[in-house]
Amino acid sequence: xxxxxxxxxxxxxxxxxxxxxxxxxxxxxxxxxxxxxxxxxxxxxxxxxxxxxxxxxxxxxxxxxxxxxxxxxxxxxxxxxxxxxxxxxxxxxxxxxxxxxxxxxxxxxxxxxxxxxxxxxxxxxxxxxxxxxxxxxxxxxxxxxxxxxxxxxxxxxxxxxxxxxxxxxxxxxxxxxxxxxxxxxxxxxxxxxxxxxxxxxxxxxxxxxxxxxxxxxxxxxxxxxxxxxxxxxxxxxxxxxxxx
Numbered sequence: 161x162x163x164x165x166x167x168x169x170x171x172x173x174x175x176x177x178x179x180x181x182x183x184x185x186x187x188x189x190x191x192x193x194x195x196x197x198x199x200x201x202x203x204x205x206x207x208x209x210x211x212x213x214x215x216x217x218x219x220x221x222x223x224x225x226x227x228x229x230x231x232x233x234x235x236x237x238x239x240x241x242x243x244x245x246x247x248x249x250x251x252x253x254x255x256x257x258x259x260x261x262x263x264x265x266x267x268x269x270x271x272x273x274x275x276x277x278x279x280x281x282x283x284x285x286x287x288x289x290x291x292x293x294x295x296x297x298x299x300x301x302x303x304x305x306x307x308x309x310x311x312x313x314x315x316x317x318x319x320x321x322x323x324x325x326x327x328x329x330x331x332x333x334x335x336x337x338x339x340x341x342x343x344x345x346x347x348x349x350x351x352x353x354x355x356x357x358x359x360x361x362x363x364x365x366x367x368x369x370x371x372x373x374x375x376x377x378x379x380x381x382x383x384x385x386x387x388x389x390x391x392x393x394x395x396x397x398x399x400x401x402x403x404x
Contacts, residue, residue, distance in 0.1 A: 197400045203251060217256060293381070333365065
């Protein structure tokens with residue numbers, strides 16, 4: 161059994177040797193396993209997070225909504241389905257961002273459900289061991305998205321917290337999906353799937369993507385062989401039973 165210390169910890173995972181500092185780097189605060197264990201409060205501000213990337217996803221303290229970011233703008237989708245601009249002073253318990261610069265791009269045709277889209281994206285991976293950031297701009301024939309309800313202390317685990325989430329279905333909706341793919345061996349750090357959040361073109365609808373049917377869209381992929389993982393300094397993180 162392993163315990164994670166409360167002291168500030170910075171883990172640098174670097175495979176590339178030619179990238180300048182910050183290029184092709186995913187910056188992440190906390191881990192998926194910590195969030196799953198109910199560590200819903202963090203000390204990382206979105207002002208600080210924005211220094212490390214202009215595209216990403218995450219959540220807010222007390223699990224108060226879904227976060228989506230691209231083009232340097234950060235947005236919150238709350239449990240009632242409304243979309244709000246994020247202030248630099250707001251805090252996150254879990255988020256990942258990157259300075260997005262596409263390595264590959266292609267046009268996506270319509271008619272794919274989310275498993276079909278995932279399989280297609282899998283086929284575009286350069287290798288199975290390096291994270292990838294993604295951006296998809298287009299129209300989605302069908303879309304199911306969610307946002308969690310704000311939690312109150314004492315916090316429960318993530319699965320129990322998501323039992324009170326709201327979900328919405330939309331048809332023929334234009335917007336942007338962003339997110340990441342992580343390899344299976346990094347599955348305790350972030351989701352080892354195509355983890356996607358959505359924001360509509362008119363900035364009125366968004367959330368975590370649960371299901372989709374694609375229309376025509378433009379896909380950009382950014383292979384990210386460097387990662388900067390910062391662990392929380394909170395007592396709640398130090399005391400949490402994580403990954404057991």
